[in-house]
Structures are given as structure tokens and as C-alpha cells.
Amino acid sequence: MKATKVSQNEYRLGLWVRDSASGVGTMSFYEPNSKRFAALGHGISDSDTGDLLNIESGAIITSKLVNITKGRKGVPGEIKGSISNGEEVGEVEKNTNFGIFGEMEIGSVLPKDEYKDGLEIAVRDEIKTGEATLLCSLENGKVDEYKILITRN
Numbered sequence: 001m002k003a004t005k006v007s008q009n010e011y012r013l014g015l016w017v018r019d020s021a022s023g024v025g026t027m028s029f030y031e032p033n034s035k036r037f038a039a040l041g042h043g044i045s046d047s048d049t050g051d052l053l054n055i056e057s058g059a060i061i062t063s064k065l066v067n068i069t070k071g072r073k074g075v076p077g078e079i080k081g082s083i084s085n086g087e088e089v090g091e092v093e094k095n096t097n098f099g100i101f102g103e104m105e106i107g108s109v110l111p112k113d114e115y116k117d118g119l120e121i122a123v124r125d126e127i128k129t130g131e132a133t134l135l136c137s138l139e140n141g142k143v144d145e146y147k148i149l150i151t152r153n
Contacts, residue, residue: 040099058092
């Protein structure tokens with residue numbers, strides 16, 4: 001960065017500072033023994049430049065869903081939510097092109113005892129086309145099963 005001299009004793013420096021980013025997204029992975037999580041599936045980017053934001057620290061906060069718009073071919077879906085009155089449950093440690101990563105205490109987020117120890121996930125080689133079940137919490141803590149169809153792997 002270079003300062004510009006405007007008079008004998010005066011220099012000017014242009015700075016653009018963004019001090020926060022927030023949004024509602026999906027948690028992709030949680031490992032209960034290490035308390036590690038991955039979320040979003042994409043990085044948090046600057047809305048003006050498209051560059052990946054360098055996040056020094058951040059928090060995972062519970063949210064209340066306000067609206068869900070179903071995606072369609074060529075148009076991604078959208079989740080709108082509110083983090084007002086949210087409870088901090090974790091810490092964001094890294095923002096990458098593949099999502100955000102960190103550590104959290106999920107006990108207060110997953111209300112059903114049947115999920116307290118987590119669920120085993122399939123590795124890529126185990127994924128097959130056909131019907132499958134997706135677990136998703138769309139109604140503020142209520143975890144439901146949704147039937148999905150995997151059309152390619």
C-alpha cells in the first residue's frame with residue numbers, strides 16, 4: 001500500500017475495511033468426538049470482489065429459519081434466516097473454497113438423543129445412484145428425514 005503526499009506534512013492513505021460477515025448456511029459435517037464441523041460447501045466471499053475473505057475468527061450461532069426457496073436447474077435454492085437471539089455454539093477457524101471449518105458443541109443444536117453420537121457417513125466410493133435419505137433440520141431444531149434421489153455420483 002502506498003500513501004500519497006498531499007502537502008509538505010500531510011499524506012493520505014485509502015483503506016477499505018470490512019469488519020464482519022454474516023449469513024445463514026447449512027452444516028455439512030460434524031464429528032462428535034473431536035467436535036469438528038464443516039459447513040456451507042463453499043467459501044465466504046467478498047460480495048464486491050468475489051475474493052475469498054480472510055477470516056481471523058468467527059462464531060457459529062443458532063438461527064431461526066424465515067424462508068426456504070427451492071432450487072431448480074441452473075438456479076440455486078436459498079435459505080433465509082435470522083440470527084437475532086441466537087446462541088453461540090461454536091467457533092469458525094478457517095474459511096476455504098470448500099467451506100468453513102471449526103469446532104462446536106452440538107449438544108444444544110441436535111435435540112434428538114438418537115443423533116447425539118452422530119451418524120456414519122458414506123465415503124465417495126460407497127455412494128450409489130438411487131433412493132437415499134437426507135436428515136435436515138428446517139424447523140428450528142426439529143430433525144426430519146427426507147427421501148432424495150441420487151441421479152449420478
